[in-house]
Amino acid sequence: MKIVPIAFESLGVRSQATFLETPDLKILVDPAVSLAPRRYGLPPHKLEVEKLLELARSVKEYAEEADVLIITHYHYDHHDPGFVIPRDIYKGKKVFIKDPNSFINASQGKGRAPRFLNSIKGLPDSVQPADGKEVVLGHTKIRFSCPVLHGADEKMGYVIQVAVSDGDETVMFTSDIEGAPKEMHVKFTQEVKPSTLIIDGPLSYMLGYALTEEQFNAAMNNLEKIVKQGLTTMIVDHHLVRDQRYREIISSLKSKVKEVNANVVTAAEYLGREENPLESRRKELFSESNEPAKLPRGVAELLKGGG
Numbered sequence: 505m506k507i508v509p510i511a512f513e514s515l516g517v518r519s520q521a522t523f524l525e526t527p528d529l530k531i532l533v534d535p536a537v538s539l540a541p542r543r544y545g546l547p548p549h550k551l552e553v554e555k556l557l558e559l560a561r562s563v564k565e566y567a568e569e570a571d572v573l574i575i576t577h578y579h580y581d582h583h584d585p586g587f588v589i590p591r592d593i594y595k596g597k598k599v600f601i602k603d604p605n606s607f608i609n610a611s612q613g614k615g616r617a618p619r620f621l622n623s624i625k626g627l628p629d630s631v632q633p634a635d636g637k638e639v640v641l642g643h644t645k646i647r648f649s650c651p652v653l654h655g656a657d658e659k660m661g662y663v664i665q666v667a668v669s670d671g672d673e674t675v676m677f678t679s680d681i682e683g684a685p686k687e688m689h690v691k692f693t694q695e696v697k698p699s700t701l702i703i704d705g706p707l708s709y710m711l712g713y714a715l716t717e718e719q720f721n722a723a724m725n726n727l728e729k730i731v732k733q734g735l736t737t738m739i740v741d742h743h744l745v746r747d748q749r750y751r752e753i754i755s756s757l758k759s760k761v762k763e764v765n766a767n768v769v770t771a772a773e774y775l776g777r778e779e780n781p782l783e784s785r786r787k788e789l790f791s792e793s794n795e796p797a798k799l800p801r802g803v804a805e806l807l808k809g810g811g
């Protein structure tokens with residue numbers, strides 16, 4: 505299966521947008537890009553905004569090619585009601601979404617999901633809540649997990665995980681589970697047995713604030729367990745790469761799983777590109793050139809919404 509990580513933290517923005525192509529179906533999971541409104545007390549740097557607009561164009565191009573678009577939950581780094589990616593990408597597509605009416609927190613269920621669904625009204629060929637469902641399109645099977653926690657508790661709501669099988673192999677996308685701190689996050693990987701897993705990793709840059717040491721250790725142990733279940737490749741990126749120490753954390757995971765010969769990489773590494781984790785380098789970017797970005801209107805609205 506062709507796997508293209510389009511936009512991720514290691515490529516310079518907040519996103520997990522991924523294009524998957526089987527012999528008979530093209531799928532784009534989470535067509536959106538975002539930035540941290542504030543990091544180290546600083547607004548986005550000019551280079552980050554340029555990268556956001558560049559990767560928004562890539563997401564749009566891949567989305568136009570796709571037959572199926574999937575939205576795993578309603579945070580702005582996973583869906584876009586028209587801020588920087590045109591709503592036209594939904595025209596004529598089959599759209600599978602996280603159920604907006606159950607297992608959802610207030611900000612997503614009452615605010616963002618209805619706004620998004622309203623913004624794409626009339627455009628897609630179909631829009632279907634996908635939680636826990638299985639869909640067969642030609643020779644491609646798409647399985648969606650039941651809703652699982654966005655991290656260790658209910659505060660951030662729920663996401664659905666996605667597994668795509670083409671008969672030869674299964675590629676799985678975890679969405680925002682914050683590196684699998686709970687048994688429920690591991691369960692779907694045990695059911696679908698992916699060879700490649702795209703996972704977000706723990707919010708280790710928030711250690712001591714939004715993440716406890718215990719939750720971090722639970723996530724690291726589960727990542728180890730998941731790799732040892734028989735993965736060929738784990739693309740670990742998104743939340744983890746917001747941390748300046750992500751290299752050390754990936755190295756320590758790699759040393760724990762070295763007997764199984766799995767490939768543990770960031771999205772940039774997977775693509776053979778140089779890593780460009782702009783958000784974690786924001787302080788340096790400002791010390792190299794003090795250029796706060798002039799924000800185009802869509803970007804300003806996106807960041808006002810919480811990034």
Ligand SMILES: [Zn+2]
Nearest residue numbers: 577579654680
């Ligand atoms: Zn999220």
Ligand SMILES: [Zn+2]
Nearest residue numbers: 579581582680
């Ligand atoms: Zn996210």
